[in-house]
Each structure stands twice: as structure tokens, then as C-alpha cells.
Amino acid sequence: MAETKSQNIHFHGANVTRDEREAILGQRGCVVWLTGFSASGKSTIARRVEQLLLEQDVYTYVLDGDNLRFKLNKDLGFSATDRAENIRRVGCVAELFADSGAIVLTAFISPYRADRDAARALLPAGRFIEAFVATSLEACEARDPKGLYKKARAGEIKEFTGISDPYEAPEAAELIVNTEGKTVDESAEQVLAHLRAHGFIK
Numbered sequence: 001m002a003e004t005k006s007q008n009i010h011f012h013g014a015n016v017t018r019d020e021r022e023a024i025l026g027q028r029g030c031v032v033w034l035t036g037f038s039a040s041g042k043s044t045i046a047r048r049v050e051q052l053l054l055e056q057d058v059y060t061y062v063l064d065g066d067n068l069r070f071k072l073n074k075d076l077g078f079s080a081t082d083r084a085e086n087i088r089r090v091g092c093v094a095e096l097f098a099d100s101g102a103i104v105l106t107a108f109i110s111p112y113r114a115d116r117d118a119a120r121a122l123l124p125a126g127r128f129i130e131a132f133v134a135t136s137l138e139a140c141e142a143r144d145p146k147g148l149y150k151k152a153r154a155g156e157i158k159e160f161t162g163i164s165d166p167y168e169a170p171e172a173a174e175l176i177v178n179t180e181g182k183t184v185d186e187s188a189e190q191v192l193a194h195l196r197a198h199g200f201i202k
Contacts, residue, residue, distance in 0.1 A: 091119030
């Protein structure tokens with residue numbers, strides 16, 4: 001966890017509570033943290049769930065790994081230290097969105113348990129849903145839509161998860177989604193069913 005370098009600052013609480021915001025929205029804010037190998041289906045599932053939620057008038061937003069590296073995290077690479085900082089920042093942003101009452105969907109490889117656990121610790125109990133997109137490495141490599149695995153195998157990409165860097169699978173994820181042999185809608189429905197079952201949406 002990065003230390004606060006600023007001096008003479010004070011945290012200011014809100015005059016409006018989370019409960020008041022959620023009462024207006026008719027939903028409960030949470031973070032659905034999709035984790036898994038590159039090409040496992042994280043972003044595809046997140047975008048489909050977002051679309052289906054919006055069709056039901058649910059306030060939701062996707063935080064996508066590649067997109068945030070273009071802006072908020074463009075100063076970070078893929079070393080273990082930079083990956084940890086990447087996830088720390090995302091966790092803080094996700095926490096703010098969830099506090100506003102949003103259903104937040106994050107799509108990040110986030111290969112290290114400690115980093116995911118740190119993101120979980122930012123949220124109130126029960127508001128962080130670790131969703132392991134458990135598509136096998138072999139299936140992900142066969143898909144390889146961006147050609148990243150091919151480059152990693154050729155040594156053109158260093159520190160690539162599953163090839164030259166480790167992936168620490170969740171040990172007690174709230175949700176496990178394996179996209180092999182399933183349609184996008186079937187995978188998305190698993191997420192929606194979990195949200196309904198736990199009272200985050202109607």
C-alpha cells in the first residue's frame with residue numbers, strides 16, 4: 001500500500017450517506033472484480049453485463065484494464081510493483097463508484113491475490129464480489145485475439161501472465177465463470193444471477 005506523501009490534509013466525509021444514494025437509485029453499490037488470464041473473457045462479460053443492467057435502468061460502469069492504462073495508469077508498466085500500483089489505483093476508483101451506488105464491473109488480469117485482497121479491503125463487507133473467469137490458459141492462448149500470447153512465446157513481450165509471469169487463482173471467489181462452451185449471455189447471466197441473489201439489484 002502506497003504511503004500518503006501529502007501533509008496537512010484531512011479526510012472530509014459526505015453529508016449524503018451511501019444509504020440515501022442507494023435509496024434513490026433502488027439498488028446497492030458493489031464491485032464485481034473479474035479476474036483471469038488475458039483473453040479469458042473478462043472485458044466481454046463486463047461489457048455485456050453493463051449493457052444488460054442499463055437495459056434494466058441499473059446504474060453501472062465498467063473499469064477496463066487496457067482503457068485505464070491509457071489515462072489514469074499510463075505511467076505504469078507490468079513489473080510486479082507496477083501491477084500492484086495499477087490495482088491499488090483501480091481499487092480506489094472502484095470504491096468511489098460503489099459508494100455512489102453504482103454496480104462497478106472491473107476487468108483486470110490482477111494476477112496476485114495480495115493485490116486483489118487489498119482492493120477487497122477497501123469495500124464494506126459483502127460489497128466486493130471476486131469473479132474468477134476460470135477459462136483455461138490453453139483456451140485463452142488458442143483465442144489470442146490480440147496476438148499477445150504469440151508475442152510472449154516468441155519473447156517479444158516480457159512479464160506476460162501465464163507465460164513468463166505467474167497467475168495466482170482465487171482460492172475462495174464468490175463467483176466462478178468458465179467461458180469455454182458458453183455464450184456471452186450465459187456467462188453474463190451468471191453475474192446477474194449473483195447480483196439478484198444477494199440483493200444488489202431487483
